Amino acid sequence: MEKYIVLATILAVFVLNSAWARIKRPEDKTKCPVVKAIRNFDLQQMLGEWYVIEYYASSEEAIYYKCMRADFSMPALETINMNFTYSFTDDPFNEQLFGNITWIIPNPAEPAHWTHSEDTYEGVYNTYVLDSDYTSWALLLHCAEKSKVPRYLSSFIMSREPDLGVNVKSYLRDKLPRYDIDLTYMFDMSQDDCNSTIPEDLPPGVFLNRPQVVNRRHPMKHQH
Template identity: 25%
Template sequence: MLRIFVIVIIANAAMAQVPFLGTCPNLEAMQNFELERYLGKWYEVERYFAWFEFGGKCVTANYSLNENASVKILNKQISSLTGVATSIEGIARLIGRSDDPKLTVTFPSLPLPFDAPYWVLDTDYISYAVVWSCTNLGVLNVRNVWILTREPKPSVAVVEKAYQIIDKNNISRAYFIRTDQKNCPVTN
């Protein structure tokens, strides 16, 4: 019975992200991260598949500082299937030093909230960010990568900056899905 439970947990986790054999690769995150400059609204440009974003368009993430030095996350999207707008609130916490770009993220409203890694591999704070998440699950790991930008329709040059970081870290571009940011409501 325990074996079946473990298999179900692994299968559910694998649905959340792209599964790979082996352990998570050791990637190089950026140096001298400035959380305050990272705060604000970001638009999702591309990502690996994640079931919680299935059919999502107009995806945004807004980060703001809580009084306890944690980060409030507000993720929004519109279903391209139904047109219904949804949002979810989460909390991010720095894992180490205040200039370390490695955070852990929790969404308390989920039925089984858990801490997920959220590493900022690189950002210039004003145009793009590349975010990495990887969790080891025994003989496999599950990964997700996001390209975020400050504009819903970034220039090719901005996206190329993000691709340079992805290529530098040997992250496969084959699994990327472009996020539809067309005909989205204008919000702050």
């Protein structure tokens, strides 16, 4: 009887270890995660102006941006355009910078999935609308792939207003870890003091040591 008990124990341990190995199998970090975009998505209701409330990028361990806002439009059928503005947090002048990104809808039956492959963005860039109520909040996931290098993940929690309730933010944040997003680096995006200013009483050294914003990448672009 003892022999059978030992064999059964060994078999159970083997099965458990095999199951754990399958669970812990490392992901292919060069590929975007499998994403389920929002169903029954109404793209027309998504258009218009949004504030970025929280921001994540897999290549960043600090928040470099503030006052990020996005304006979605459809310049043509199955084409989405986003104009966005932002500032760098360390810019004493708080200069408002501008960016633009254009996607296409590869499958009209899935209007919450957008792609583009412009050279500026260094590879295929997928964007998914994970969830939205259109009138108050929305959650976007971006994933860029380039051959033989790590993928680039970023995400926006957005609001029609400059702030968003804690419960709503928690609800949206909970959707992200399944896509390999580390919430430790999901940063609040300040929407305060967003007007460009050049204070008259700044010492000359501030002008000389000011970061050259034209040489810095914008928040929708990644570098390998």
